[in-house]
Amino acid sequence: MTEQTISVERMEEAVSLFGSLDENIKLIEKDLDVTVVSRDGELKVAGEDAERVIYAVKAVEGLLKLISRGEAISEQNVRYILNLVKAGHEDKIGQLSADVLCVTAKGKPIKAKTLGQKRYVDAIKKNLVTLGIGPAGTGKTYLAVAAAVAAFRAGEVNRIILTRPAVEAGERLGFLPGDLQSKVDPYLRPLYDALFEMLGPETYQKYLERGNIEVAPLAYMRGRTLDDSFIILDEAQNTSREQMKMFLTRMGFGSKIVITGDVTQIDLPTDKVSGLKEATRVLKGVEDIAICQLTGADVVRHVIVQRIIKAYEEDENRRSRKK
DSSP, rough: OEEEEEEEEHHHHHHHHHOOGGGHHHHHHHHTTTTEEEEETEEEEEOHHHHHHHHHHHHHHHHHHHTTTTTOOOHHHHHHHHHHHHTTTTGGGGOOOOOOEOOOOOOOOOOOSSHHHHHHHHHHHOEEEEEEOOOOOHHOOOOOOOOHHHHHTTTTEEEEEEEEEEEESSSGGGGOOOHHHHHHHHHHHHHHHHHHHHOHHHHHHHHHTTTTTTEHHHHHHHHBBBOSEEEEEEEGGGGHHHHHHHTTTTBBTOEEEEEEEOOTOSSSSSSSBBBBHHHHHHTTTTTEEEEEEEEEGGGSSSSSHHHHHHHHHHHHHHHHHHH
């Protein structure tokens, strides 16, 4: 049996570390097969495997470091830090204490939760065009909308423009009821939802009526020059080569573009090249353009989403090897 001790300066930090019903510590104990006990202002970590005990100590110390900087600890934080420690990257835990990107209408601070997300947010701030590519749940769209709202509130841009290609994932627009706007609204719903959370429904509606916010399908962008705008193209994997070029050349003075997409979920006909894939290749190395690759490690939804993504990646690799 190996045992190590960790000093805790304040009892409040230990309470935050353990979490509701000790759920955070239970997660560490189950993952590493150790026990963690709080006694006399110290945490005692014990286990049969010395290496696992060391991992647990590093994970606990990393979580305490985040707590001391005012970070709230969730299951996602614990799992992410465990993965960092097991990969030998515990020295990067301090980088997770990111600046607040935006505050929602209800006062919730929006921050990058993983190293990949932090690189993505930093790239958006520093570059005129940013491509955020990665699987579902990595916060590509949500963080882009938060950055757009932050830039708008700071007076850096006069408009927020959100757009998506209206490509059907196994369905057809013609079968949806209503006029054209009603038909495209379901495709734009994730963008509406993010804006509602950041601004609140009333403020969102006010800016929409003034023309400060525009949510429209990609086809509406043709022939326009967009000055002083923060423009987000979502689900960009479903753009054609021509649509992507058309969109990129809409950018005017004082504007910033963020393009998000998941190249594993392309709904285009098999004979069509994804505009996002093409842009990633063509724009690599171009000044003021950043290409950020997010991975399954950056998924901040339920842990099952990470497992699903990993299972599909492994299946894709197996099929590739058979070809």
